[in-house]
Amino acid sequence: MCKVGTRGAMYKLIKGNIKQIADQLLVTEQGYIPQPSPSARVGPPLPPRHTNSSAPYPPPSIASQPATKPVIGTLYSPFDNDPRSIEAAEHKNNWRWDDARRVEYSIFQEHLRTLGADHHSTLQVGYNLAEIDLESGYIGKAAEWCQWVSNNSQRVLDKRHPLAMRAESLMGEILVSQGKQQEGESVCANVLARQQMAIGEDDIDTLETRRRLANAYSSVERREEGIATAEKRTEALKRLLGENHIKTYASVLDTIDLIVAKLSSNNTEMAIARFHTGSGDIVNVVLEASQELNNLLGPRHPLSIRSLRQLGACQIFTSGGITEPSETLRRALATAEEYLGPDNTETIQIVVYMGLMYAKQSNPYSYMVSQQNLELALPWFRRYLDWARSRDILSSPDPQAVLGMLANMYMAKRDYQQAQNYYEQLVNACQKGNIPVSPDVQNMLQLCRMNTRLMSPYRSSSGFESLLSSFKRL
Template identity: 50%
Template sequence: MDTEEYEFPFLQEVFSPLESHKVDFVFVHGLNPSGRNDHPFQTWTHSNGKFWPRDFLAEDIPYARVFVYGYNSNITHPQSMSTASIKDHANALLNLLDMERSPQMGSIPPKVIFIGHSLGGLVIKQALLNAKEDPKYTSIRSATSGLVFFGTPHRGAKAVELGKIAARVARFVSKGHASNDLLDCLEYNSLFTRQMTDRFRHQLEDYRVISFIEGKKVQIGGVGPTSISHLVVDEESAVLGLSGLRETQLKLDADHSQMCKVGSRGPMYHLIKGNIKQLVDQAFLSEQGFIPSMPPNAASSPPPVPPRFHSDNSTPYQGQGLPSPSAQRVTGIMFNPLDNDPRSIRSAELKNRAKWDEARTLEYEIFQEHLRSLGPDHFSTLSVAYNLAEVELESNYLEKANEWCHWVSENAQRVFGTKHPLTMKTESLVAEVLCQQGKHQEAESVCANVLAHQQMTIGEDHLDTCDTRRRLGMTYNALGRRENAVMTAEKLTDTLKRLLGETHIRVFGSVLDGLEYIISNQSGDATTLIVMRFQPDVQRAAEMLLQVYQELRTALGHGHPSAIRALCLHGRAQSFMQQSMEASETLRRALASAEEAFGPSHPLTMDIVGNIGIMYALQNGYAQGLVTNNRAAEAFPWLTRYLNWVEHRKGKDNPETHATLELLANLHFNAKEYEPAQKYYERLVANRRTADFAANDRINTQLQLCRANTMYTRRGLGSGLGGFLSNLQRY
């Protein structure tokens, strides 16, 4: 090769598959004793010219990219030596590899397997240590599943420090002529002290390792009986000493220099390739299928029984379908299919149109098929079960969503472990279920914990991490921490814009989240609500909601779920700002679109129904505790309809059910309609008691006043004050 061709450092792609790659092989050479410029390639090249990473391995594992990392490791030519340390070389490797790995949003990025010869293995280990400390390279560390070491000195032998062993390696391969700053670093720097070795040991459980050991000595000098030969890296130093499940130790019939050079597809290559292929297969299986080696006690713990199929009794609403988009100003989709199965593709289409009942039927059909053919532990089975949990949550069937979440979580933790992406995304979904159930503090704790783990493993920019951040904003809003919720939504919006582009549908969804938090009044405090009407950010939010709705309607049609949501939020903002006529018109337009597209009992339809009821309650002066006009009667049918629906979907013990009961009771009480008010208060107290929530003093006082008034006015109680007092004694 042309010795003037390469400038260090570099990361050269020597093979790229025709289709999308699933794994990246990164070959890292050791010290360069000959001063050859092509040493990064010569390390892996046989004397017959065969460069096995490209000529053999790429053909046998055709879905892998193959990289060669080159850095200045010259130790014999003073004029061309580098002053860079191993840490510097490791940082350069990370930076170059990071630029080659463009993010693939919505999917798990390709795995990384590092392959190092001699001291190149130490560069790899240092790179993984650096990646742990630098958030920029977290995605590389989390994607790394396997390490292959050819004669790498991991530790000192016979009480010799590793730095001295490493320096000895350098002098062996250079026949005593090596001297530069890199060797000084190897021999004296604290990089290879026991403390540094211990730091890397904490990461070892994250990887599977193959340690190839040299089986022949290197001849240093002399001939015949007077020849001098040594093992450059003996067996004690060349292995990490992990369990058989984590480290495969193999001795090759070659010396330190020739152990990584193969000239044919003979037994030596078969041994090397076969073990590397196992690393790749194990990485894919742990990500997408069975774990080959289950813990001994796993067989004694059968998987939990999956939840039964849940079917909405009502016939799925067919609707009028969505009109063709009139513009392409909104890009992307919310839900992606799991695979190329036509049913999976169809289910994703239905979910993107918020057709939850039809999507549920398809997903359950796929789930049952996977359960029979693949079993409950397979990644595909668990992924479809996750989809079912998501569908039930979007449908507001919280109990069923909770069942599916826990089934997936228990199985995923048992099979894949707590740090697997599927396990973490399921726990994130559990947090959203908890939030919807009113367990806001618990939801926040789960969200924060999952977010921290996702940031460390799959990275800040993964869509699963983005989903968890969105859920954290929801919990902040539910807890009344409006500023935190808005800031979280704004940060997420910026991230999604950077990753997906400003016109992606997920960006619009995040913008709507932030605007919803701005116009929310979770505290229910009348004074806060009045003040909010005159806050500039609330007024700007109302204007922005109209603008977002118009963009979504133009691009996706008035029946798209995101467009309807934007219109509903705009109506809610108008209602809070006491723009009564405008709010009524806006919300009724949203309701008409939702009923046309989704039917009368769809969650989006019922959300609008509830907002119309609240609109009339606000017009009735409910927030101030006054009856300023006679609009309460108009609120009752809307709130009653919403109550029946939310009680059925979310349950009698759900805080939203309680809030609706209390609102209806208070409206009747303010209108001096004590008998219906009493019934709602009694249902509220009973439901709260069932949910282990004690009714507050105000509710109990209102209930007693209702009972007193209904006794006084009820027919047949006796005449005059005496009848009232005689009945009052029962209380």
């Protein structure tokens, strides 16, 4: 299915810890690791009897344990030595997007007043604001900021200036988030080619565009190509920054996200994930990554929370029940709500997977339609849709997928009124985002309207009066 289970980038990154953890399990279960020997050995002498029973045991040897390298670097660096820029970078590194936006916007207003709209520093802060809005789910605002920066930087600087290419690359990611996947993929591919010629293959900006291109490939169903592109980026970051740089760890998690997306892309992939022998290897590798990040960064770090969410997502699509993924996702949700906030994008991602878990329970390869599944999944999906509605992003692919899933589940239960409600929301969202409405959605909406019209006479009256009134209408 993917290269993770067969010494891919993720395996190579943490392969030193896998054997160590396996040895520790043997020590825990058996008390020792068996050592084969061709010759017989004399049993060890009995230890001397201690008269002082409170004497402490000698501490375990630390020299024999390989030391884990501490994580170095940051995900976001300050643009200059301005204390506000340093503060904004600190907020972004902890995914406190609202605080980061507040600080960056104050810097932008000052630069706009003192330096002008065409100054490089002003444009750079505008790019930072576009990036923050995208990360926090305000896709429309991100597009406005990014378009402003892209237009001005290409006019004032040059189309091949690093900032202009960076803004164009970000616009490609925004287009994918808006549901314009083909256009976004084309933009990212073109920018990547220009960056490779202008600033080099291993420049950080080029590698960031490679991440966006990997996500774009996944969004247009070129999932294997997306995973391979993400792995190539991880290898480049390992050469450039080192295996223990936080951007390398984040790149590994980016690859895992693409793998999870592939596992859940359709019913066939979900069936393969459930029964394929390599699926357990994927879960084990993600578990190792989550434990490693938890040990290195602490459970409250955004990357630790993200890896725990990814573990729960893998468990949804590879295990037969919901006990294990439910425990994992609830731990991730509790930590995210406390340290990131209930409206943080990572928190909301966990909420979506909670809904998917309940919608999928009792069926290894599709979303089971039952009253219990719907009742358990509905609160999570409603919370997600309320969040998406507050950011005016119902026309984006993920909210549309949730709307379509709820509509289909109600339709299968023959609750035509509720199904019609969600189909209409889906159609309105597509029209608002200038996205073509699927013919299947249009047909299902017409079926719902037909059934609700036929059933409405019987709901307004009862008994013979209902029957007579229906005949009169006919």
